[in-house]
Amino acid sequence: MASSTAPAAAKTALPAGLSREQLLEMYYFLRLTRALEERLVNLYRQTKVIGGLFRSLGQEGESVGSAYALDRSKGDFLSPLIRNLGSMLVQGATPLEILRQYMAKAESPTRGRELNIHFGDLERGFIGQISHLGDMIPVMAGVALSFKMRKQPRVALAYVGDGAMSTGAFHEGINFAAVQRLPLVIVCENNGWAYSTPTHKQTAVKQLSDKAAAYGIPGYRADGNDIVACYAVTRNAVERARSGGGASLIEFVTYRRKGHAEHDNQSYQPKEQIAEWEMNDPVDRFHGSLLSTGWSSGAELDAVDTRVQNELDAAVELCENEPLPAVNTALEGVYASPAVMQPEWYRAL
Amino acid sequence: MASSTAPAAAKTALPAGLSREQLLEMYYFLRLTRALEERLVNLYRQTKVIGGLFRSLGQEGESVGSAYALDRSKGDFLSPLIRNLGSMLVQGATPLEILRQYMAKAESPTRGRELNIHFGDLERGFIGQISHLGDMIPVMAGVALSFKMRKQPRVALAYVGDGAMSTGAFHEGINFAAVQRLPLVIVCENNGWAYSTPTHKQTAVKQLSDKAAAYGIPGYRADGNDIVACYAVTRNAVERARSGGGASLIEFVTYRRKGHAEHDNQSYQPKEQIAEWEMNDPVDRFHGSLLSTGWSSGAELDAVDTRVQNELDAAVELCENEPLPAVNTALEGVYASPAVMQPEWYRAL
Amino acid sequence: MAELTYLEALRQGMWEEMERDERVFILGEDIGAYGGAFKVTDGFQQKFGEHRVIDTPIAEAAIVGAAAGAAHMGLRPIAEMQFIDFISCAYDMLTNYVATARYRAGLPTPMVVRGPSGGYVRGGPFHSQNPEAAFLHTPGLKIVCPATVRDAKGLIKSAIRDDDPVLYFEHKYLYRRIKEEIPEGEEILTPIGKARVAREGKDLTIITWSAMVFKALEAAEKLEQEDGLSVEVIDLRTLLPMDDEAIMASVRKTNRVLVAHEDTRTGGVAGEITARINDQAFEWLDAPVKRVTAHDVPLPYAPTLEDFVLPQTDDLVKAARWLAAY
Amino acid sequence: MAELTYLEALRQGMWEEMERDERVFILGEDIGAYGGAFKVTDGFQQKFGEHRVIDTPIAEAAIVGAAAGAAHMGLRPIAEMQFIDFISCAYDMLTNYVATARYRAGLPTPMVVRGPSGGYVRGGPFHSQNPEAAFLHTPGLKIVCPATVRDAKGLIKSAIRDDDPVLYFEHKYLYRRIKEEIPEGEEILTPIGKARVAREGKDLTIITWSAMVFKALEAAEKLEQEDGLSVEVIDLRTLLPMDDEAIMASVRKTNRVLVAHEDTRTGGVAGEITARINDQAFEWLDAPVKRVTAHDVPLPYAPTLEDFVLPQTDDLVKAARWLAAY
Ligand SMILES: Cc1ncc(C[n+]2csc(CCOP(=O)(O)OP(=O)(O)O)c2C)c(N)n1
Ligand SMILES: Cc1ncc(C[n+]2csc(CCOP(=O)(O)OP(=O)(O)O)c2C)c(N)n1
Ligand SMILES: [Mg+2]
Numbered sequence A, B: 001m002a003s004s005t006a007p008a009a010a011k012t013a014l015p016a017g018l019s020r021e022q023l024l025e026m027y028y029f030l031r032l033t034r035a036l037e038e039r040l041v042n043l044y045r046q047t048k049v050i051g052g053l054f055r056s057l058g059q060e061g062e063s064v065g066s067a068y069a070l071d072r073s074k075g076d077f078l079s080p081l082i083r084n085l086g087s088m089l090v091q092g093a094t095p096l097e098i099l100r101q102y103m104a105k106a107e108s109p110t111r112g113r114e115l116n117i118h119f120g121d122l123e124r125g126f127i128g129q130i131s132h133l134g135d136m137i138p139v140m141a142g143v144a145l146s147f148k149m150r151k152q153p154r155v156a157l158a159y160v161g162d163g164a165m166s167t168g169a170f171h172e173g174i175n176f177a178a179v180q181r182l183p184l185v186i187v188c189e190n191n192g193w194a195y196s197t198p199t200h201k202q203t204a205v206k207q208l209s210d211k212a213a214a215y216g217i218p219g220y221r222a223d224g225n226d227i228v229a230c231y232a233v234t235r236n237a238v239e240r241a242r243s244g245g246g247a248s249l250i251e252f253v254t255y256r257r258k259g260h261a262e263h264d265n266q267s268y269q270p271k272e273q274i275a276e277w278e279m280n281d282p283v284d285r286f287h288g289s290l291l292s293t294g295w296s297s298g299a300e301l302d303a304v305d306t307r308v309q310n311e312l313d314a315a316v317e318l319c320e321n322e323p324l325p326a327v328n329t330a331l332e333g334v335y336a337s338p339a340v341m342q343p344e345w346y347r348a349l
Numbered sequence C, D: 001m002a003e004l005t006y007l008e009a010l011r012q013g014m015w016e017e018m019e020r021d022e023r024v025f026i027l028g029e030d031i032g033a034y035g036g037a038f039k040v041t042d043g044f045q046q047k048f049g050e051h052r053v054i055d056t057p058i059a060e061a062a063i064v065g066a067a068a069g070a071a072h073m074g075l076r077p078i079a080e081m082q083f084i085d086f087i088s089c090a091y092d093m094l095t096n097y098v099a100t101a102r103y104r105a106g107l108p109t110p111m112v113v114r115g116p117s118g119g120y121v122r123g124g125p126f127h128s129q130n131p132e133a134a135f136l137h138t139p140g141l142k143i144v145c146p147a148t149v150r151d152a153k154g155l156i157k158s159a160i161r162d163d164d165p166v167l168y169f170e171h172k173y174l175y176r177r178i179k180e181e182i183p184e185g186e187e188i189l190t191p192i193g194k195a196r197v198a199r200e201g202k203d204l205t206i207i208t209w210s211a212m213v214f215k216a217l218e219a220a221e222k223l224e225q226e227d228g229l230s231v232e233v234i235d236l237r238t239l240l241p242m243d244d245e246a247i248m249a250s251v252r253k254t255n256r257v258l259v260a261h262e263d264t265r266t267g268g269v270a271g272e273i274t275a276r277i278n279d280q281a282f283e284w285l286d287a288p289v290k291r292v293t294a295h296d297v298p299l300p301y302a303p304t305l306e307d308f309v310l311p312q313t314d315d316l317v318k319a320a321r322w323l324a325a326y
């Protein structure tokens, strides 16, 4: 950012060892996540999105904050869930890729095969989830296992929802990571709901971080709407894992302010509850503290907003008129060999 | 027992609300379990047992003690594992049934279809396990669910090994029971080993009872080789469940003194460890305390031993010459309807 | 006479059985106050209470396992999979525990596992599956796949009353797309194990089930119009146990058979059907039994790709012409 | 020249690959110090260390899922199921995650899942399974089933080197029952996807794999002796992808086919094979393709019952005579 627009002097010491540039970058990803989802809502209303649209409204802080705690220069790795758009952007996914996915474009990362943010890139260090909840925990344990076997100082981070913690796959995966002392950080996003199911119908524990006790690993807990707190607790768990301390579990206490997906009218969520959490919006909070602390200037933040909007304008424009995948590509890449499947006989008639 | 052989007067107050008759009956089941397994070893050596033979040597106390804590008059229910021969005998399984199972006799409870103690009886209140570890936890949660739905004051008890606790099925089942507040008591037999795998390679927790914390239910722990302690802690959990308190987890700390099965030379188990636990034998301990406390007389206990041997002589003799199942029975009972499957065409040639 | 959708018929069937038999209950994810992802159980919890319409954690193995335990004790559970794709998480429980309980241990296990299956809805690889083939190989299970509004009701009612575990695979594409008049108060019980002749014909038979039945009927109509071909369409309805009689009767009549299903080809149900025809009616065949199925790939979600991978009416028409000319 | 058992050949194959390629590692239950329930990995941990021979908790979904994650990162895991029956606990992970990873996301997933399968050993319903049919329907997976000592070695080596996930189903009945001379130092790599003519013949073909190959060879010998019938035996070796060429070549030669497998009939692999023959070589058939399989029941363990439920050599002989006389 042009230093001319920088505040005279920070009133408060910088938090969690973050620099002003980093704080501003986190704000950028926060805004980018929020704004990109808003664009997607418009496209969804115009029926340009194929399949459902999943919002992370109110949860952008923990997604961005936790992913930002990884060290990309060291090759850290993550596996996002449907509401971790922010984490993927931090890890290097581009708005254009996200838009292409949601619109099933030929140029989308999965070439129109998988929906929404179900995609990954080994280079940039993220693996897309599959729908079956919990399955990514064992898979990410395997990624962490490869780090340990090769003595690489890398860390893997996997997200899991309050609901997905009920799956057998979650249990098998976290226990495996714990007993093998793998560099895996498991982030539980306790947003109060699993589709229409409140957390108290999902489990009898009060704090989801208590589940760590069943695996002999540390359980941490943080305000999921405080991006800096999320960064700090995750950073600590990540460095602990990197230095051989093994796996850990973090619970972010947050709230899903939209329905499970756009089609869901969220009638089961108390209006007051939603309103209450709206007052606790992670973007507003971070914007406010950046200014009150003097870590950033209003001009800097406005510049970020403008940059975000410009980037999205460009991406949407570029994406919208792109073609859908060519049909013959559907038969490619089931196997390394054979590389292409034969069309069914009846198509040759 | 003939009161003439009763000790003049008990030196010590009777434990855990148990009567002299009950203590003597527990001793009977303890001896019966031990002696029946010894008969099975002989039959195994004579290759009269079909399939493997699994011992509970050193664990008979927790099996008998925990099962004895159920109230059969109220229709309590259990699901045993491979080393819960004692539990099944308490619940009403007979030595003859066990022998027939191990020898695949036509008259065996499963008619030669399933091995060893994999059988059940809804009337007497036990369901046989399948081999796939962990699967009985959800099933027993369902049994407990039926009690709750029908407002029956019945309790279900399910056993799980230190190893089986790593399975996804265990996690899904115990969490379901916990959140639904079902009358289910889950008994973990921590015998130090899962086949050749020591508990510390199975999980990073120190005490398996700590896993209860992940489900928001109480976790209890007891000396698995003290039959009265096992009875008492289970009784407490059972009555808690019966009075609507919901599920709980009990860990019995014990030891598997034989290999996983008779074929296993248990080379991986430290000799001293085995010897040490031999000094802590649950049958000897109970025998000793029954006498030292004056709860029973030597004559009474000898009478039990004689009774056990006589019963087993009769059972073995009866079973040995019984026929194997008739081949055509193999096609019966896959479905309620059709009741019988058709033989394959080539058998009609 | 009320016109019902496929989904309403399914609802009505469960509703009637729950009113008739208090042993019947439902468990699954978000089925209570919310009424299920597709609103199949909307209003059920209000009517029958929380103890008979149970919201569960996200744990398919526990849902199916608990249903089995309750069934042993004399209840009649209906386990809903939010999407049938997630039944794979209960595969072990279903194939090893549930399917074998009666044979192993004489344990009655009357239960239904049901959920929305099928593609043509842009659902992608994990919200479009047809799991018939995964369970056809399991003695002890029964599998039904209703194609009509009437059978959506008749088969769920029969499944609930059946003394064996039944997998009821409803097709989400049909939920609100088909309507039928269902007489009030008529007790509709579609027999499990019996196929249905969806259209009479004499030149050629298309054997299929579920949503594909309508593509077959469309194709038959077109072939009648354009080629004057008389095509018989068999709606199997039950896949396990399979109605060999109905299949062979049609084969003996038309001597030419297409087996069509929405799912991928290799290892699919059409293979079993082809083997049975070859085995029991070989001499009646004037042409090879041909399969029209999806391509052997995971189902992609882009419209262009999904439409290419899945079999379409036009594919049936072309295949039928080829077969008729054989 | 050393005589090796089937089990030793499998061991040798893994051993050589682990020596050749440090990316190869094994994970599973009790495989380390203990060397596995059947001692297949005996001595491996001593030789290759705890980091390449990993004892896991009892958690098949985690074993398979972790193998997949490690495979994405460039390693070459071999996941052992203590008995292959427990692969059902990883069914979701294999069919939804592992099989689709490349197609969905371009993720390379070179891994092997292996374990002791098969019956004739009084193992009962849960220690005798043949899971081929459960996975044949999954595009993205490969399935191999070695019948010979040479292929036990050649297929595990090829499976480890393959860039796709491979299910390697070894037959525990063969572990120590068959021996073969395997030249020291010869690099044996059985091609995946290629069947083997186990015995040449001209009157009739028996298509099978794994332990059933030996029953087929016994039957062929008997038919030669007693009926002067020349029976060809095809050992498929790989079930997915299937070697249609080899199958059709034999069909065109003998015009009569028995498909035999140890597993139950309905929904079994024989159905797919029958459909392929019917589809690709219908005109060459002088008789219906007949299946000789186990009966459609869970496998009971009493010797009388197991021997009745599973197909025996004598059944193949009778079926072949029927077919030859057709
Ligand atoms: C194994 C499995 N069962 C059911 C579903 C259907 N499903 C998709 S999302 C969801 C709720 C997930 O809740 P949670 O884990 O808390 O994540 P959140 O949506 O709150 O971020 C359910 C039940 C699934 N995807 N996978
Ligand atoms: C799902 C599953 N995986 C693997 C096995 C093979 N197996 C049978 S017993 C056993 C060890 C069980 O240990 P534990 O649960 O501690 O019970 P214990 O034998 O000590 O009583 C294993 C791995 C199995 N039966 N089921
Ligand atoms: Mg949630």
Ligand SMILES: [Mg+2]
Residues within 6 Å of the ligand: B161, B162, B163, B189, B190, B191, B192, B193, B194, B195
């Ligand atoms: Mg143990």
